[in-house]
Amino acid sequence: MTMPHNAVDIWLHAASAADISATLALYERLLQQDDFDIVLSCGDDIVLDHLGVAGDDYFGRIPEQWTAQKLVRDHRPKELIWIGSKVHANTILAVRSKLDHMVLANIDADAIPQRRIKFIPMPLERALRSFSDIFCADGDTAARLHMLNISDERIHPVGSLQSQTSVPALLGDPDEFxxxxxxxxxxxxxxxxxxxxxxxxxxxxxxxxxxxxxxxxxxxxxxxxxxxxxxxxxxxxxxxxxxxxxxxxxxxxxxxxxxxxxxxxxxxxxxxxxxxxxxxxxxxxxxxxxxxxxxxxxxxxxxxxxxxxxxxxxxxxxxxxxxxxxxxxxxxxxxxxxxxxxxxxxxxxxxxxxRGAEATEAIYATITRNLKGEP
The missing domain is CATH 3.40.50.2000 (Glycogen Phosphorylase B;)
Known part of the structure; x- marks a missing residue:
């Protein structure tokens, strides 16, 4: 099948406005050393000027599964990185078969269903099980994910992906004060x-x-x-x-x-x-x-x-x-x-x-390994 001229390697999605900073940190990290093509989207309305990314890289808001299907159809991403707790089950279920890998980061324990119907899993449970790797903040969140029959090798309690965390420079004479x-x-x-x-x-x-x-x-x-x-x-x-x-x-x-x-x-x-x-x-x-x-x-x-x-x-x-x-x-x-x-x-x-910096590096390593076909 002929790939579209605007095909990308990575679809990077911020689940809400609160997840934009962390998403942009990963976006910049991916662009530092690798020649990946990336398309970004968000679950909320965001003014493009506030993102600081190239216009061609920003798809816009994903309000429903139909919009997500259009993004996948137009850009043919190989990997989805979904950042944030607002996991839209119908969207994930609608696009999962079109993607090689799906990674979830910054999921909170409160966003994970505690009760599951034994024989008829809820859509959110099915969506969470669709991710090949899930990066979460702590062991409590990992335990909830495990209760949904998600295997331990796919759960990584490494901390929360964060926005840029470089220590700001101290200008001037350090002894002045x-x-x-x-x-x-x-x-x-x-x-x-x-x-x-x-x-x-x-x-x-x-x-x-x-x-x-x-x-x-x-x-x-x-x-x-x-x-x-x-x-x-x-x-x-x-x-x-x-x-x-x-x-x-x-x-x-x-x-x-x-x-x-x-x-x-x-x-x-x-x-x-x-x-x-x-x-x-x-x-x-x-x-x-x-x-x-x-x-x-x-x-x-x-x-x-x-x-x-x-x-x-x-x-x-x-x-x-x-x-x-x-x-x-x-x-x-x-x-x-x-x-x-x-x-x-x-x-x-x-x-x-x-810990946030370590989480960023762990997610980055998984993304690049998936795209390069490394074990």
Whole structure:
């Protein structure tokens, strides 16, 4: 049979918007060393510009099995990589006979049916059994899969595939802020203007318990720096500003950093970090993995649509904690700043990142082995 001119090796599918970051990490990993042709799709509506991939590589949303059948017919992929817990059983069952291999990653235990009808398996059970390899986060998830009569050799409890986890670069003189060592401090990075009042109110509450505490404050946008500076003055907070080459002094209560240019520096200085874009109603959150890779205890608000699974997984291992308002944020900062608790959360964050990198490599090895016909 003649292959279509746009035939691909891999169909890479993000089950939901929350799985996009992990999917793109694997997409970039596959393109680093191998000349694979890849088509991407998603279970949710995603704006192409947000993906950072070539237009020809993006098929679009797969809302139902008919769309999936069209993708398979048009692109003839050899292998499907389905990332996320939203496994559409009818879609998988409709295309499985047309694919050489199917790999599932980032499936959660809660997404696996616990009860099975003995003689008439549910469609989801049949779909899960169709995957040649299933990569899951832990032994509990693996045990549930095993209960569906999926053989152990097809189940790999290696951790969750994650978005890019490279440790952010520390710019400038690494000893420039040695004067701050030993001082209690916390950071709030990628903060939006709508979140600023809550952050400054939180710092006031913290200083009632820890009067020497310093807030390292980094706005999400450079154009907001002047407004942040003025608002800090309005709150009566003694503020030094990176833009003016100020250095924090003993009486400094807030250090207003550059936007995100030196985020790694501020994260490395503080044991506890609040990640912005998560307290505003239209917020979608920012990637928590740079903070996790630097061993920070992570605090975040409820609006984290773009990175929901990553935050949830970090919270699950004790590396992150959700807050709702200034009072709960102040309490979380004080609790998490205790040396033993900060070390515990920071260590959990680092181990999570390391395990995620190992999961990425394990999935990558399986994909390439399948495509190259290696045993």
């Amino acid at each position: 040695n004067v701050l060592k030993g001082r209690p401090m916390w950071s709030a990075v990628s903060v939006h203007r709508e979140e600023l009042a809550a952050i400054l109110t939180t710092h006031r509450l913290i200083m009632r318990e820890s009067h020497r505490s310093l807030l390292l404050l980094s706005p999400a946008s450079a154009k907001d720096e002047e407004q942040f500076w003025q608002t800090c003055q309005d709150y009566g907070l003694t503020t030094a500003r990176r833009l003016d080459d100020d250095m924090p002094e003993a009486r400094t209560q807030v250090f207003l950093a550059d936007s995100n240019d030196e985020m790694a520096r501020w994260l490395s200085l503080s044991p506890v970090a609040f990640l912005g874009g998560s307290l505003i109603s239209v917020g979608k959150g920012c990637n928590p993995l740079p903070a996790a890779s630097l061993g920070c205890a992570i605090l975040y608000g409820p609006n984290i649509k773009n990175h929901l699974s990553t935050y949830s997984n970090l919270a699950g291992v004790g590396a992150a904690r959700i807050i709702q308002d200034s009072d709960s944020l102040a309490s979380a900062v004080l609790d998490s700043s205790a040396p033993e608790q900060a070390a515990k959360m920071g260590c959990a964050a680092w181990e999570f990142v390391t």
